[in-house]
Amino acid sequence: MNCYECVQLDRTVAAVAVCSVCGAGVCADHVRTERKQLREPANPGKVIHEEPARRLTCPVCRHAEESV
Template sequence: MNCYECVQSGRAQEAVAVCWLCGAAVCTEHVRSETVQVREPAQPGKVIHDQPARRLTCPVCRAAEESP
């Protein structure tokens, strides 16, 4: 599978991840990896696991999350 962002630019680059929000395949150049704490919906804000989880996003979803 090729990176969606690269294909839009006319390049073919192998994807290494899938955006957790939109499902687009992304390469190492376009993926953003961050850690997040797993929280319990019934107890907002309470961390329920000591080890953080990994979350991968594409540039479009990253920009949307960071917009005011």
């Protein structure tokens, strides 16, 4: 799979991750990584795991989430 962002720029670069929001493949230059605490939906605020999970997104989805 190739990076979708790079394809838009007429480049072919292998994807190293998949956006957790839209499913687009992204390369190391375009992937955005954040740490997020996992919480139980039935008990908001209760942390499921002490160690935060990793969440990978593409630049478009990250920007959309920051704009909210």
